[in-house]
Amino acid sequence: MTYADNPKRLARLLRDLAQALEDAGVHPSGATEARHLMDDALRAARELDPQQGTPGKGRVIVGP
Numbered sequence: 001m002t003y004a005d006n007p008k009r010l011a012r013l014l015r016d017l018a019q020a021l022e023d024a025g026v027h028p029s030g031a032t033e034a035r036h037l038m039d040d041a042l043r044a045a046r047e048l049d050p051q052q053g054t055p056g057k058g059r060v061i062v063g064p
Helices: 007-023 033-048
Strands: none
Touching: 007 033
């Protein structure tokens, strides 16, 4: 079975990628390529498997 045949498996891979980048020290509020990769991976994972979001790990944005 390939990742294309199993969206939940692909979503898990993308979430693991984002977690690995965070564990490697990518700053959660930075503007680096790695930070954008984390955001893109998490966004794609939510599109593929929205039920598997990780509660409590999201960012909170506070307005001015």
